[in-house]
Structure formats: structure tokens, C-alpha cells
Amino acid sequence: MSAERIYLSPPDMSEADLAALTDAFRSNWIAPVGPALAAFEAEMCRQLGVAHAVALASGTAALHLALKETGVKPGDRVFCSTMSFAASANAVVYCGAEPVFIDSERAGWNMDPALLEKALREAAASGQLPAAVEVVQAYGQCADMDAICALCDRYEVPLIEDAAEALGASYRGRAAGSFGRAGVLSFNGNKIITCSGGGMLVTDDAALAARVRYLSTQAREPGREYIHREVGYNYRLSNLLAALGLSQLNGLPQRVARRREVFNHYVKRLGALPGVTFMPEAEGGTCTRWLSSLLIDPQEAGLTSHELMDALEAENIEARPLWRPLHTQPCFAHCRSYGGEVAEELASRGLSLPSQLTDEQQERVCRCVERAFAQKR
Template structure:
């Protein structure tokens, strides 16, 4: 069998090894250290924010962000329904209740009109949410201006989940830096990886300082170990920050490579009926962290699952678009505002291999399998 083609594998270069060797030579291995400090400063400059805090994961960053904007037991938090569960789990960590908002089709992200409807209804009832979590999906920014305007109108803080969107833009700004707090992920499949890790960013220096304290077991300033609030072990190690520094140098190259993958697929499938790629919204740059598309089974001759299974049979990893959170058993009893758009995208959506280290030969393998599926489906039906 041919070697496996992964959905989005880590892409290491040469700079990372040099920074990691330095961490070993200096014996700064544990959390904190000069590479952590430098990574935070360099990342802050890269995205255009005054303050950044390197953490153990994007989920940890979101957990702290929600706590620091005041989310607690019994609160409601509005959140995109078309996302990964890590966007919602921290809401539950804090004893709060997610309320799911459907997508719009221009960017597949949270629908500003539905958010406005939900906030207006809740204002009339005296039930405004404690926060809104806006997710930037698959490398593309949500439409932040109307989302922020709606939240500002009702005094609700915005937390941006930009775990999938590093390198994207929104009207010249970096998603994750517009709301009260933003978070990023450096998981192994992300456009920039530290193997595991995340970053919290904010223009509010006091908030970031409080996040630092909470992430370091909430130790008070004292010569002995003293704690006035519950904390967490959420800091990033110096070794992982060293990897991140090397990765940050090649971020633009990684974005260019993923956008080139998408362009290759788009050209290769241009003549196939029933295939539509996730649009690139007019307000900014889509990194194409993952190349995602929808398949109309009647027009194409096979459904999304048939394509995924055919790819897997050839040792190629592909995944359905995120299953909406309101359809997940663990979240099924929580409120939502609509959901049909997200459900439709899930029903027909597929993520293709998108790594920045894919070869031309590997891309051609993917294309060959996808193009053959309708013909093979027809043969099976005829048989």
C-alpha cells in the first residue's frame, strides 16, 4: 500500500532544531524560560497585539479567557455551533451553559444576524449572556464588524477562538486580536505547531497578568507558597516555545503552501459538477488551513461519505466537516438559534489533505481518487 497521506501533518524546518538545541544547552527545560518570553514577544508582534501568554494548549487558553471575562456557574455563553468541541468544553468546565448560533454561508462562521436576534431577545428578557465565543473556522475569519457591533450594543464581551485561523486576516487585522481576549492553538495539525500548546492574547495587560498567575497555580507574591485563588498548571515549556519560535519565522511560507494546495484542488476539480469549495469571504485572507468543500451527491454522483471512504481505502486521510455542537449528545439539551446551515455543511462537507508539506505527487493521488468515485459508484449501482 502507498504511504499514508495525512490531513494536516506537522511541518518542521531547520530553525526549530537550533532553538531546541539552545534550550537543551541552557538546561531550560521546564515551563518558563527565555524561549517562552521570546515566543510571547515575537507572537505578539506577529499578530499585532500588546500582550501574549504562551500556554499548554488552546483549550487552556480558552478556559482562562472565559474565566477572566467573568463566566461562572449558571451563566449563558453564546458560541458558534459549527466548531470543534474544544470551543465549548471550557464553557462547561466553568459550570456555564452554551447557547449555539448557526453559521452563515459566506464564511461558514457565526451568523451576525442570528447573533443580533439572540442578543435582542435576551435583552428583552433580562437574560443577556456573560460572553460570546466567536470561532474562526478552517483558516477564515468570521465577519467581525457586525458581530462586535452587536456585542458592544449590549455590553457583552467577545472571546475569539482563532485556534484554526493564525495567518488569516480581517480587513487588515488579525482575527483573535479584535475582541476582549483571543486564543490560538499550536496543536500538531495546526498551521504553526509546538506539538501541543496555545496562546492567549489581549490588549488588556491586567487581564493577561491575571491569566499568567492563574496558569502558574495562582501563586501569590510571597517567599513561600501561598494561594488566594484556585489556579492551573497551564504554562508552556521552554522546549515547546523554542519550536514555536522557529515555526513563527516560516508562517507566511506555510500559509502560501496551503493556499497553493487549495488552488491545485480547485483547478483539478473545476470541471466536476456538484463540488463547491468553502468560499473566501471578501473581508480578508483565508489561510486554507484545511481545504474544505461540499459535495452535492445528485450532481456529483456520490455523497461525501463515499468520497471519504474511497480516500481512506487508498490510505488517504480526509474528514467530514465538524459535526455541529447542537447535534452532539453531550450538548443536545442546550439552547440554540437555528442550525440548518451548519447541519447542511456537515452533511455534505469534507476536509481534504492540506498540509504545507504535501508533494505534487500526493496531491495528484488525492485528485485521482476523488475523480474516480462517481464512476465506481455507478459501476456498483449497475452491478
């Protein structure tokens, strides 16, 4: 493997990002307060059309506090998407609650509203409605938010939106992250914008934002003395990393456009290969194409998704399986689920190709995929 490695979704850094980071460093605002932190939150509010934002150490921290301050407590249940990274359900467990997993629908690979309705109807009949519904906007695409919001309103269950993978996406003209009582974003190193780590809670609820800000700084009371009436968390994002995030956020539309361009080129170049279907764009939404994801029918293609990933790895190209459904994870094996067959099928047949790369690198990826199919045929 002498060729330079092509990574799945590496950080997209610029000289402007370096300058912003350097300026913050020279200002000596290093700790988790400062002008860049406030500016990052304000700009996110402006771009998403929300009233409040609290920058935190990770998307998982934002999920934890969103659920906690929504009232999720030990013994509760939270209905959540099964097609997701483990952090979505881990945050439920941090609150002492039990995740109940809802399968995906095929139109966009996100939470199936019909199964959510069934789960809510059965929970209401038993007098055990969930403390919250947590919908994940997977792979940069929004779920059917009209249907999901309507169900949560009907049953009076709070909605938390895990938009960690979907910053820059929209649903019927409304930004991902702006639905429900709170939205959660991630700035991990492989996301569309990054602070190297970090996350954010966004909301129109002023009281919720104030509580999250308070708890994320160790629940210290205002004043000279160090008084703590509650147990808090060290969850606040640093001003230094916020400066980087703000610089990255200023180029968000261009970053989304580039990932969509990469995805569309894959579809044009590889979409006619036997057994290949790319992730659909759900009706009413604009997907960021955070990752360029596809499915392979092994009967038609003559090879499996894992065999294609092996072929790519042999040429020093990173690819990744789709999320293993959370209801199949060993640590959640005891949890209930509604459906699961769709997410399991997607996971068994799916993979993601590199989505942040140059035209020349994409040509190399495409040639490798074409060779793998030709060899199997």
C-alpha cells in the same frame, strides 16, 4: 494499501525547528519559564499587533481562562458558534456556564450575525444577556467581525475570539486573534504552526494578561513561600516547546501561502466535477486554508462525501468530515440553539482533503478523487 499514507494536516517540521529545540534543550531551560517562552510571546504580539500574549498548555486552557477572567460563572450563558470542535463549548462548561449555539452563515461558514442579533435581542428583552460571546474562526477563516463586534458593543457583551484554527488569517487587514477582549490560538500537532501541543491567549488588556499568567502558574503568590490565595491551574507552556513554536512562527507567511496554493490547485483540478463546491473566501478576509474543505451535492455528484472519504481511505489517504455541529452533540443536546440548519447541511455534505503535502502527494489525491467520481458516473 501499500502506498505511503497521506495525512490530513501533518506537522511541517524543518532542520531549523530541530536546531531551535536542541538549543533550548542544551540551555537546560526546560521548565515553564525561560527566554524562549518570553521570545515566543513577544514575537506573537508583534505579528498579530496585540500588546500582550500568554503561552499556555493548550488552546482549550486559553479559552477556559479567557472566559473565566471575563467573568463567566456558574449559571451564566455564553453564545458560541455551533460549527466548531467540542473544545469551544467544553471551556464554557468548565466555567459552570451553559453554551447557547449560533448557526453558521453560508458566505464563510462562520457565526451568522443576523442570528446573533436575534439571540442578543431576545436575551436583552428577558433581562438575561449572555456573559460573553465566543466566536470561532473556523477552518482558518474569520467571521464577519465588523457586524459581530458592533453587536457585542451595542449590547455591552464581552467578545472572546476562538482563533485556534486561524493563525495567519486576517479580516480587513487585521490579524485573526486580535479582536475582542481576548483571542485564543492553538498549536496542536495539526495546526499551521505547532509546538506538538500548546496554545496562547492574546489581548490588549494588560490586567487580563496578568491574571491569566498568574492563574496558569497555579496562582502562586510572588515571594519565597508557597502561598496560594486562589485556586490556580497548571496551564503554562514549557520553555522547550516555546522554542519550537517560535521557530515555526518565523515561517508563518510561507506556511499560509503554501496551504493557499494547495487549496487553489484543488479548486483548479477538481472544481469542475459535478456537485463539487469549495469553501468560499468571505468578503474582506484572507483565509489560511488550514484545511482544504469542500461540499458535495450527492444528487449531482452521484456519491456522498462519506463515500468519497471511503474511496480515499482505500488508497491510504486521510480525509475528514466537517465539524459535527455542537448543538447536535449528545453532551450538548440539552443546550439552546439559534438556527442550526446551515451548519447541519454543511456537515452532511462536507469534507476536508489533505492540506499539508507535496505536489506529488496532491496529484495522488486528485487522481483518487477523479477515479471515485468516474466510477460512480
